[in-house]
Amino acid sequence: MDAHYVTCTRIGVYSHALTRGKIYEVFKIEDYKYRIAGDHGKRLWIHKGHFVDGIVEIPIxxxxxxxxxxxxxxxxxxxxxxxxxxxxxxxxxxxxxxxxxxxxxxxxxxxxxxxxxxxxxxxxxxxxxxxxxxxxxxxxxxxxxxxxxx
Structure with missing residues (x-):
């Protein structure tokens, strides 16, 4: 299976785990959420609404x-x-x-x-x-x- 990447567009309540504009590898996908490795080094489920699919430049x-x-x-x-x-x-x-x-x-x-x-x-x-x-x-x-x- 090819690697799937998403780019963070907003951090919401996940300031400990997400950085806007950063690209994350997706380890698992369920209906409305992705399993990624957060900035804090732990894997967690986060709603898809925090990301855009693929590797995208987000203006910061x-x-x-x-x-x-x-x-x-x-x-x-x-x-x-x-x-x-x-x-x-x-x-x-x-x-x-x-x-x-x-x-x-x-x-x-x-x-x-x-x-x-x-x-x-x-x-x-x-x-x-x-x-x-x-x-x-x-x-x-x-x-x-x-x-x-x-």
Missing amino acids: LRSWKFDDEIDELDFIDISMIFSDGSRRWSMVTTPEKTRNYFNNSCVESGFHIEHLIIMKTLEKLDVEETLRNLDKNDELFKASKELDES
Whole structure:
């Protein structure tokens, strides 16, 4: 039997055993799960939803930066670069900055922004941790838009 490989797209609750973008050999397949050797050296069953079939390059967040001054605006643009060279952007804010925005009488009563990430603080380490967690769980692409630099 030929070896069967899968590539991890999200780690979920398996941070001890999976790395997003890593390729794993499948030892056994059942209905909805694969038996693989995790990063911790033990074999375990993991739902197929954490993987894509085959050896696939998964774009991983490499770097990010604030594009605005965080003290000047309520919603701050950030830009990100991924391992495949793609660039994306998102908006970040905090609950406090959102309250400040809505306390302005000149704004609408509500809005929807797909690429808005709300976090506790805009401290660089907190933003880094939030972006890495979203990336590990394949949510960062959904929470961002392609950066068109034209």
